[in-house]
Amino acid sequence: MSFLKIEQLNACPPMVTPVTISFKKCGSYEIIELRKQVDALLEPFEKLLKKIKRCDRVLLKPNLLSGHPSEHAVTTHPKFLEAVLQFFIDLGTKPLIGDSPSPVFKNMGRLFEVTGLSDLERRYNVPLIFFDKTGWEKKSINGKDYPIARIIEEVDYIINLPKVKTHILTLLTLGVKNMYGVIPGFKKTLLHKELPNSVAFSEMNLDVYLLSKPLLTIYDGIVGMDGEGPAAGNPVALNFMLATDCAITGDMFITELLGIEKRRFPLYLAVEKSGIEVDMKYKFFGDPLETYERKIIRLPGTNRLNFLPSILTKTVGTQIWARPRIITKKCANCGKCMEACPAAAIKKGVVRPYFNYRRCINCFCCVEVCPYRAVEIKVSPLVKLGMIL
Numbered sequence: 001m002s003f004l005k006i007e008q009l010n011a012c013p014p015m016v017t018p019v020t021i022s023f024k025k026c027g028s029y030e031i032i033e034l035r036k037q038v039d040a041l042l043e044p045f046e047k048l049l050k051k052i053k054r055c056d057r058v059l060l061k062p063n064l065l066s067g068h069p070s071e072h073a074v075t076t077h078p079k080f081l082e083a084v085l086q087f088f089i090d091l092g093t094k095p096l097i098g099d100s101p102s103p104v105f106k107n108m109g110r111l112f113e114v115t116g117l118s119d120l121e122r123r124y125n126v127p128l129i130f131f132d133k134t135g136w137e138k139k140s141i142n143g144k145d146y147p148i149a150r151i152i153e154e155v156d157y158i159i160n161l162p163k164v165k166t167h168i169l170t171l172l173t174l175g176v177k178n179m180y181g182v183i184p185g186f187k188k189t190l191l192h193k194e195l196p197n198s199v200a201f202s203e204m205n206l207d208v209y210l211l212s213k214p215l216l217t218i219y220d221g222i223v224g225m226d227g228e229g230p231a232a233g234n235p236v237a238l239n240f241m242l243a244t245d246c247a248i249t250g251d252m253f254i255t256e257l258l259g260i261e262k263r264r265f266p267l268y269l270a271v272e273k274s275g276i277e278v279d280m281k282y283k284f285f286g287d288p289l290e291t292y293e294r295k296i297i298r299l300p301g302t303n304r305l306n307f308l309p310s311i312l313t314k315t316v317g318t319q320i321w322a323r324p325r326i327i328t329k330k331c332a333n334c335g336k337c338m339e340a341c342p343a344a345a346i347k348k349g350v351v352r353p354y355f356n357y358r359r360c361i362n363c364f365c366c367v368e369v370c371p372y373r374a375v376e377i378k379v380s381p382l383v384k385l386g387m388i389l
């Protein structure tokens with residue numbers, strides 16, 4: 001049985017090993033059914049949850065990314081959030097819900113409305129927190145400094161609530177990546193510029209997760225997203241929810257569940273590089289996996305770039321590219337992609353913006369933030385060929 005190294009125990013949840021994974025099949029966002037399933041999902045964590053005292057402040061951290069309605073499967077579904085919220089209210093705690101989405105979304109009231117959070121605020125009197133307004137402080141790990149929202153020090157516990165999605169830069173966005181939201185918006189843009197490489201970016205995500213120390217991670221995998229996630233992909237019924245006290249293990253479990261070879265997941269390589277045991281053993285609870293109908297999901301086209309045969313990259317490297325492109329008929333010329341671009345590679349145009357590909361660092365923030373899904377990714381013919389070889 002593998003364990004975290006002793007020196008990592010102070011920094012990395014869980015404090016107690018082995019890790020626990022709880023898995024439930026679930027194909028509906030109907031609240032009564034969801035609540036039953038959440039209760040059953042969290043049963044194996046009874047001992048861990050006893051740490052929480054009445055009136056403790058428990059921060060629920062969904063994935064809000066950008067202002068999309070729940071049917072787009074971009075954000076953690078508000079009904080899923082509601083079931084978890086009810087659970088923590090019934091425990092006697094004082095929950096809060098919060099995130100820091102992309103800095104281009106300045107109207108948080110509208111974002112909370114569109115994503116269904118304002119409705120929860122009204123019905124449950126739960127405070128909605130925009131992390132950027134709580135201030136931030138420097139936190140250090142592995143010799144690196146990160147600006148982290150102050151709210152995470154002001155609450156007693158964090159419950160991490162990711163949506164299961166593909167991601168054009170990091171292949172998947174799951175529990176570890178969801179805690180990237182504790183970095184204030186304007187700093188996110190800078191980090192994208194400093195770390196355009198998917199493994200380096202995932203190393204940073206891992207550091208931020210370790211610094212945030214959520215008590216539990218509960219994944220909304222009921223309807224996930226495949227293709228060009230995290231914002232421009234397609235909703236896909238994955239029909240599960242999963243809870244764990246270690247999102248590193250949870251993320252690897254889901255990678256396997258989706259039939260993806262783990263070494264293709266940049267986070268796997270980042271965890272391996274960090275020296276943390278990447279294939280931690282876990283105790284499994286819940287519905288037997290043999291009864292779950294597995295889904296093969298469509299991965300982003302950019303996934304092809306990192307794993308092309310080396311013969312191709314050595315001989316025709318300049319012919320290998322992926323880049324953003326605007327679909328003119330969908331573009332409202334709102335300028336959000338320009339604001340989000342960390343490399344100033346997008347310029348204003350009369351009908352729509354245009355790209356300066358020489359400046360582009362392939363971070364794909366423009367795809368993530370476009371509210372109209374008007375930015376797509378185009379890959380070169382050779383990249384397509386690499387997939388076939």
Ligand code: SF4
Pocket residue numbers: 326330331332333334335336337338352353369370371372373374375
């Ligand atoms: S591509 Fe999207 S984000 Fe950029 S200007 Fe057009 S609609 Fe706005």
Ligand code: SF4
Pocket residue numbers: 324340341342343344345346355359360361362363364365366367
């Ligand atoms: S154009 Fe898009 S992909 Fe290129 S650097 Fe700007 S935001 Fe990133």
